[in-house]
Amino acid sequence: EVQLVESGGGLVQPGGSLRLSCAASGFTFSSYAMHWVRQAPGKGLEYVSAISSNGGSTYYANSVKGRFTISRDNSKNTLYLQMGSLRAEDMAVYYCARSIVGATMAFDYWGQGTLVTVSS
Amino acid sequence: AIRITQSPSSLSASTGDRVTITCRASQGISSYLAWYQQKPGKAPKLLIYAASTLQSGVPSRFSGSGSGTDFTLTISCLQSEDFATYYCQQYYSYPPTFGGGTKVEIK
Numbered sequence: 001e002v003q004l005v006e007s008g009g010g011l012v013q014p015g016g017s018l019r020l021s022c023a024a025s026g027f028t029f030s031s032y033a034m035h036w037v038r039q040a041p042g043k044g045l046e047y048v049s050a051i052s053s054n055g056g057s058t059y060y061a062n063s064v065k066g067r068f069t070i071s072r073d074n075s076k077n078t079l080y081l082q083m084g085s086l087r088a089e090d091m092a093v094y095y096c097a098r099s100i101v102g103a104t105m106a107f108d109y110w111g112q113g114t115l116v117t118v119s120s
Numbered sequence: 121a122i123r124i125t126q127s128p129s130s131l132s133a134s135t136g137d138r139v140t141i142t143c144r145a146s147q148g149i150s151s152y153l154a155w156y157q158q159k160p161g162k163a164p165k166l167l168i169y170a171a172s173t174l175q176s177g178v179p180s181r182f183s184g185s186g187s188g189t190d191f192t193l194t195i196s197c198l199q200s201e202d203f204a205t206y207y208c209q210q211y212y213s214y215p216p217t218f219g220g221g222t223k224v225e226i227k
Contacts, residue, residue, distance in 0.1 A: 045156075045164065045207055045218040061215050095163055103169055105211035106154040110163035 002026040002109045004096050009114030016086050016118075022079040022096030022111055030054070030074040033099040035107060036081050038092035048094070049081065050105070064090075083116070091118045122146050122210050126219025132227040139195040141206055141222045148188045149212035155184055155193045158221075159204045167206075168193065198224070 008020040022034070036048040049070040050059040058070050069082040079096050093115050097107035123146040133139050143153065151171035156164035166175045168184040171191055181196045195202055203226055208219040 044221050045209070047216045047218070050214075059214055100154075100166070100169055103152070103154075103211060105214065105216040106152075106166070106169050106209065107164075108166050108169075108175065110165070112163055 002098070004098065004109055004111035006094065006096055006111040006114035009094065009116045011117045011119065012086055013120050014087060014118055017082070017084045018086065018116060020081040020083065020094055020096075020114055020116070022081075024077045024079065024096075024098075027098070029072075029077040032101075033104050034072060034079045035097045035099065035105075036070065036079075036094055037097055037107070037110075038090075038094045039113075040089075040092040043092075046092070051079070086116075086118045088118050091116060121215055122149060122213060122217050124208060124210055124217050124219040126208055126222055128222060129220060130223040130225060132225050133198050134227045135198055135200055137198045139198050139202075139224060141193045141208075141224075143186075143191045143193075143208035143219045145189045145191075145210055145212075149210045151187045152210055152212035153184075153186070153191050154209045154211060155182075156207045156209065157202075157204045158207065164207065195224075 003025045005023045012018050035050045051070045055072050067085045071080045093113040095113045096111045098109045100106045100108045125144045153171045155168040158164045172184045183194050185192050205221045205223045
């Protein structure tokens, strides 16, 4: 069974940093591109970042470029999102998601999400 | 970025109704469109990709159609478990973008 389990969310002050993790199981993690998608409270879905299966290529939404860093450790089956210079508008539930085979930017499995709260 | 306009933003329907949700892309996206269902407090669930391909395990009352700029999600006979918010998403080009969502509520 495919499972994605996020962790690392919490309360952080504006300007602070946080690292999210997504532990994957039930599939060959190193074969899939992975993504982060967020959802502000009561709002819709917003794409954040992507990383290729081997970690060699990454993509960031303009809203987080230069502040967030996506990475992965295929030996640990874990995806990361290092978030810095956090702003109020970054407050959201952050989901990790797996690419559909043959459709890199569509997502067939999602984690349960981890809430990031940015507040002083 | 490609803009996705989803309508309606909400609708009220009864169990057994046929429900249609539409998405329009700001430019042609071929068939690179997915549909997701999200229930409160839960992660989105993939229903359809490539505009009309049903994800494994998704009931056949869900169907998708369209190509280019105009797309439709149809629920042929609404069940109680289908009351949720639905999102479309284009994956033709980066960044992937989502429609604003359609909340399907009980009439």
